[in-house]
Amino acid sequence: xxxxxxSVEPRGLPRFAMxxxxxxxxxxxxxxxxxxxxxxxxxDRLVGRWGGFTLRWYGEFANNSEVxxxxxxxxxxxxxxxxxxxxxxxxxxxxxxxxRFFGKKVFDAxxxxxxxxxxxxxxxxxxxxxxxxxxxxxxxxxxxxxKGFGSIVVSHVAFNISFVSIVVRARLEGMNETLEEAAVDLxxxxxxxxxxxxxxxxxxxxxxxxxxxxxxxLDDVVISQFVAGPGSxxxxxxxxxxxxxxxxxxxNAVSVVMLVASVTLVVLSLVAQRSRDAAGxxx
Amino acid sequence: xxxTQAGIQAAEEMAAVEERSVDSAxxxxxxxxxxxxVVAVDNVNLDIADGEFFALLGPSGCxxxxxxxxxxxxxxxTEGSLTIFGxxxxxxxxxxxxxxxxxxxxxxxxxxxxxxxxxxxxRMQGVSKSEAKQRATDAIAMVQxxxxxxxxxxxxxxxxxxxxxxxxxxxxxPKVLLLDEPLGALDLKLRQQMQGELKSLQRELGITFVFVxxxxxEALTMSDRxxxxxxxxxxxxxxxxxxxxxPVNRFVADFIGQTNLLDATAEADNTVCLANGVRVxxxxxxxxxxxxxxxxxxxxxxxxxxxxxxxxxxxAGHYLPGVVKRVTxxxxxxxxxxxxxxxxxxxxxxxxxxxxxxxxxxxxxxxWEPDSVAVVPDDGSSTGADRS
Numbered sequence: 001x002x003x004x005x006x007s008v009e010p011r012g013l014p015r016f017a018m019x020x021x022x023x024x025x026x027x028x029x030x031x032x033x034x035x036x037x038x039x040x041x042x043x044d045r046l047v048g049r050w051g052g053f054t055l056r057w058y059g060e061f062a063n064n065s066e067v068x069x070x071x072x073x074x075x076x077x078x079x080x081x082x083x084x085x086x087x088x089x090x091x092x093x094x095x096x097x098x099x100r101f102f103g104k105k106v107f108d109a110x111x112x113x114x115x116x117x118x119x120x121x122x123x124x125x126x127x128x129x130x131x132x133x134x135x136x137x138x139x140x141x142x143x144x145x146x147k148g149f150g151s152i153v154v155s156h157v158a159f160n161i162s163f164v165s166i167v168v169r170a171r172l173e174g175m176n177e178t179l180e181e182a183a184v185d186l187x188x189x190x191x192x193x194x195x196x197x198x199x200x201x202x203x204x205x206x207x208x209x210x211x212x213x214x215x216x217x218l219d220d221v222v223i224s225q226f227v228a229g230p231g232s233x234x235x236x237x238x239x240x241x242x243x244x245x246x247x248x249x250x251x252n253a254v255s256v257v258m259l260v261a262s263v264t265l266v267v268l269s270l271v272a273q274r275s276r277d278a279a280g281x282x283x
Numbered sequence: 284x285x286x287t288q289a290g291i292q293a294a295e296e297m298a299a300v301e302e303r304s305v306d307s308a309x310x311x312x313x314x315x316x317x318x319x320x321v322v323a324v325d326n327v328n329l330d331i332a333d334g335e336f337f338a339l340l341g342p343s344g345c346x347x348x349x350x351x352x353x354x355x356x357x358x359x360x361t362e363g364s365l366t367i368f369g370x371x372x373x374x375x376x377x378x379x380x381x382x383x384x385x386x387x388x389x390x391x392x393x394x395x396x397x398x399x400x401x402x403x404x405x406r407m408q409g410v411s412k413s414e415a416k417q418r419a420t421d422a423i424a425m426v427q428x429x430x431x432x433x434x435x436x437x438x439x440x441x442x443x444x445x446x447x448x449x450x451x452x453x454x455x456x457p458k459v460l461l462l463d464e465p466l467g468a469l470d471l472k473l474r475q476q477m478q479g480e481l482k483s484l485q486r487e488l489g490i491t492f493v494f495v496x497x498x499x500x501e502a503l504t505m506s507d508r509x510x511x512x513x514x515x516x517x518x519x520x521x522x523x524x525x526x527x528x529x530p531v532n533r534f535v536a537d538f539i540g541q542t543n544l545l546d547a548t549a550e551a552d553n554t555v556c557l558a559n560g561v562r563v564x565x566x567x568x569x570x571x572x573x574x575x576x577x578x579x580x581x582x583x584x585x586x587x588x589x590x591x592x593x594x595x596x597x598x599a600g601h602y603l604p605g606v607v608k609r610v611t612x613x614x615x616x617x618x619x620x621x622x623x624x625x626x627x628x629x630x631x632x633x634x635x636x637x638x639x640x641x642x643x644x645x646x647x648x649x650x651w652e653p654d655s656v657a658v659v660p661d662d663g664s665s666t667g668a669d670r671s
Binding site: 176179181182183184186192196200201 | 355356357376377378382383384386387388390391392393394403404407408451452455
């Protein structure tokens with residue numbers, strides 16, 4: 001712990017209480033994670049009992065075809081929805097920061113909506129939307145569509161656009177607009193100005209937004225569960241199902257893998273947003 | 284002003300609008316720029332000659348930067364015609380104009396090296412990679428930054444960044460170089476050095492420089508001609524000397540250098556009557572009864588002891604009695620603030636041996652030669668009250 005300044009730092013009982021509080025918070029945060037990791041290596045059929053070290057649950061995870069299938073669905077959903085959300089989210093951010101247009105404030109507020117509203121609400125909305133849409137398509141064009149991979153991707157795109165545009169927008173607002181003026185003054189066409197000046201400047205934001213979107217998509221249970229169809233179970237949805245069917249410690253192993261993947265992506269996202277900050281804030 | 288005079292002036296203005304000098308590098312006719320309800324630039328007519336070092340001078344918000352941005356194409360005029368070497372460019376985008384800009388905070392591309400910054404304009408114009416590199420290297424040498432080609436802008440000092448911005452613009456051999464307060468971010472020493480370098484660079488290259496500044500001293504030091512703007516209006520265009528010696532109105536007199544403005548009324552026989560009733564002989568062609576101000580520069584006046592009053596008057600000059608209120612010692616000069624019974628005058632005396640020394644409370648006379656003052660019509664524009 002580093003002191004902010006000798007005169008501000010509390011002493012005596014308040015100091016002790018604050019430290020205790022901090023440790024308590026950390027305990028609540030990390031004790032479950034610690035237990036999860038420890039018991040994923042436990043050689044006992046019961047989830048919460050230590051039976052010696054083993055890698056058997058990780059082996060079972062790797063050999064379980066259902067798990068692999070759902071992992072594959074998760075990865076495809078995440079990559080696809082991220083790609084679409086990055087393009088749309090970046091364009092939305094550009095429009096909000098660079099242009100003035102009718103209804104801009106409303107659009108701005110609406111863009112934040114998926115961040116604010118609860119997952120369940122979003123999930124019900126999506127479910128309703130797809131059910132009605134497929135009904136209408138069936139009635140008018142005779143198209144027989146069912147919920148599944150496609151509906152999950154669309155739902156994930158829907159909430160990921162918000163997160164991508166928020167991150168990209170922050171980056172764009174920090175960028176010196178004169179740079180674009182300098183580019184067109186130096187004979188760049190508007191497209192070249194974007195390609196050679198704006199895009200490299202906001203790239204860390206785009207990368208950060210993409211990694212965040214990837215994480216959110218990989219982690220999502222609620223929305224995916226509502227809009228999933230047969231054969232399109234994502235990994236988190238599968239894990240959730242496992243709990244209901246009877247728990248084996250494999251669930252611990254799966255959770256640890258997902259945890260590591262998520263943490264890695266979030267860290268990468270932060271690194272991407274921080275890199276070139278020195279360059280970006282300058283000029 | 285009589286009706287005939289007004290008619291003649293209107294006719295002259297019309298003629299000015301029609302006439303378009305062929306050798307003008309930049310020519311503005313009736314240029315107006317409105318932002319929503321705000322008129323940033325109001326009906327400006329201006330010709331900037333080829334090869335000229337031209338300054339747009341005025342306080343912040345006077346429209347000088349907007350004018351520059353219209354020449355660059357970063358803003359489009361609401362009304363009027365703008366030509367560069369005879370070609371109408373009114374709504375041409377910046378990338379299609381033969382001008383380049385040095386931006387106020389340089390606007391160097393932070394993710395590119397110095398070399399990439401300087402080659403940018405050439406590459407966008409489709410100049411081959413090798414030729415672009417050659418020309419960029421020459422430009423970098425011209426601004427004395429050899430050996431720093433691979434640095435990023437953030438690794439350079441303010442002065443060096445400014446040189447890169449200059450090289451990045453000049454490497455394109457623009458017909459007109461636009462500079463938006465380019466020295467504003469530099470400290471005093473560096474600014475003075477860069478003033479000299481910019482001036483000699485412009486002489487060497489023979490390119491027209493249009494330079495925006497709010498620093499009247501900088502404008503006087505560097506420019507061939509200066510346009511003074513205020514509240515969107517172009518007030519006066521002339522060489523530095525005429526600007527200082529013969530300001531057209533109170534605002535210009537007040538904005539350029541330090542000045543004392545003495546309110547007066549025009550009388551017959553080249554005489555004006557000061558606010559306190561003293562009559563002063565000075566050349567003017569104003570109608571009798573016109574309100575005016577006498578512009579007396581602090582260094583053109585001097586302070587003599589009250590006892591010398593008669594002697595002073597006999598030297599054909601004018602004098603006004605007063606009391607020394609404050610003495611400021613500047614090393615090279617002494618500044619006396621002299622309180623008259625109706626206003627205060629600032630007098631700047633060179634610090635030479637033998638020049639009088641006065642202290643607070645001394646009764647003195649402020650004297651000046653008749654040809655040391657300029658007559659400016661009183662148009663009710665800004666007084667010295669808000670200037671430091």
